[in-house]
Amino acid sequence: MERVVITGMGVVSPLGNDVGTFWDNLVAGRSGISSIDTIHVENHKTKIAGIVKDFNADELLGRKEAKRLDKFCQFALVAAEQAWEDSNLNLEDIDKERLGVYVGSGIGGIETLIQNVDILRERGPGRVSPTLVPAMISNAAAAQISIKWGAMGPTLSPVSACAIGNTAIGEALRAIRYGEADVIFAGGAEAAITDLSLASFGNATALSTRNDDPAKASRPFDSHRDGFVMSEGSGILILESLTHAKRRNAQIYAEVIGYGASSDAHHMVAPHPEGLGAYYAMRKAVKDASISAEQIDVISAHATSTVVGDRSETSAIKKLFGDGAYQIPVTANKSMTGHMLGASGGVEAIALAKMLQEGIIPPTINLEDRDHLCDLDYVPNIVRKANLTMGLSNSFGFGGHNAVIVLKKYDRG
Template sequence: IIGTALGGVEAFEKNSSLALQERYREVSPFFLTTLLGNMAAGEVAIHYKATGPNFAPVAACAAGNIALGEALRSIRRGDVDAMIAGGAEAPIIPSMWAGLDALRACSTKNEEPCKASRPFDKDRDGFVTGEGSVLLMLEALDSARKRGCRIYGEILGFGSSCDAYHITSPATDGAGGTLSMRNALADANLLPQDIDYINAHGTATVLNDLSETLSIKKVFGERSYKIPVSSTKSLVGHSWGTSGALEAAVCLLTIQHQTIHPTINYTTPDPLCDLDYVPNKARKAKVDICLSNSFGFGGANATIIVGKYKE
């Protein structure tokens, strides 16, 4: 199960341009298959001869987390012993830049690209696009033990929701993110006080960071000020449908190394975003359970909770 927001947009841009120029014989015979959102999952399945369920959640920037959540559910139901799950995205093409610019979703701090992604900072002005793919091997515990494989951690819970508010803007009261996190906690049979670290969606857009901060406060109450929250996107940009899987992997490594990565480029605190965002420097901490958010256009929200593997 490999989630994506956009599918093969590069193939679409290149081949549709040829078609519009009436250069039909130059259009690739693989154009349509490369365009389809489920082709990444299909290629991986062919390579590994994986014959179980195979599909691609298409849910904007929540797609990676939803892929992990659906894989978790498939294993819990007993449909499969193991699944490859994650996200894949390659959106860095001219038409995407034009669209994002029209939306005013991306940062315009082009003079210092390394400082452009500024989640939760008062001077944030949009995200920086990234791309890539991250896949995780999810496996039933008995099966993993039989194989004697290395176990990095456990996916404890998954929750999702919809803002039902606006195509691009998150609900201003944070209701969608709140419900997603509460659903994940309930699925994991955990309480808010059990969470040691939150990997935020943290895109560095004005509305998203404020809405997510409000969501965290609603779920965790006064304890929200004591839980470290950081944004991986400050370091690597926003890889759309890949981001949830990437950040789940980051959470597993956070548990392994007992180190929380910082939110970099955090220089001017926003009085409305007033949590502990682990500014600019990594921090050693006892972390056994992490919560990771992914929110997307269309109001899609998905939350994964991962924990330390205990023998």
């Protein structure tokens, strides 16, 4: 089987629109949460989110191209372009039949859908855009990336809610391992901060309403958390077979060595209270990596800042690692990024790759008074240096979907 490595990375996020800026802000413990200024929120319970700022699609993609794409596709294409440039791959040297795209979105082009529903009601069916469907479908990002790079290899657009990024990376790992592709774009994208989604999540009492202090709103594992903070963006990685990467002397950020997936089989929106599904996925990922649980040096938690979610994940970690769970640093990127939904897994995989490369664990900010049932080492508020070799990243989604990946620091020796 082929070994699989990460050779390129791209990010569009509330913490910055390139990997360097994103990583610097993450390490500095800066929050990317702010008051929403992209839609009118006067009548909403929640008025805060993780907004992507300083993103000019016309400049980055061209006005004509940007106009026909939903924002989630714009984010994905920009992140994919960053990852491609970062990888130093050359299309002329690649077998395009072995170049794949595994990129998904949890909600897809909801902004485009809402706009056209309004047009239908106000101006009639004759004014609805003929490009509505190709712009809104959740596989549009994968399709657009495939078209732009001429990628004719395996293409998959997983829909596993907020587990999408890890699902994409894990399935891409398998495809390269078993010789179906040499290079795959993998990750996710989301742009769902709209009137409709804000109202729905708000009415479900799922969102934080700490509107007067946005930077303090996302607080995983803290006893005063009051819900998650919705965010947007994209995280795309270039996964490549080690053979292909070494042949061209590529830079390598980390090796992808394990993937595990499971279902809670419990509830449409609530995780299993004992974290069984999460535990199964983590156990499978560790087994797939051919390592022992004791070899994991850091955990990137899903940790959305909800009571039931944080407690369930903590229980799952304890079930897998036993007493050793208390010795493993667990960090929560969403304390700074907010919950980027289908983009989360890709962005957090990039963060984990940087952790392994730099030997630095970003903090879980806003952890001031921990939930008594969340008693692990969550790297509270202060960045930490550590000797890191293996890292595990969790992503869980509505419907009980769980996807976990294991990354390893790459040793050129």
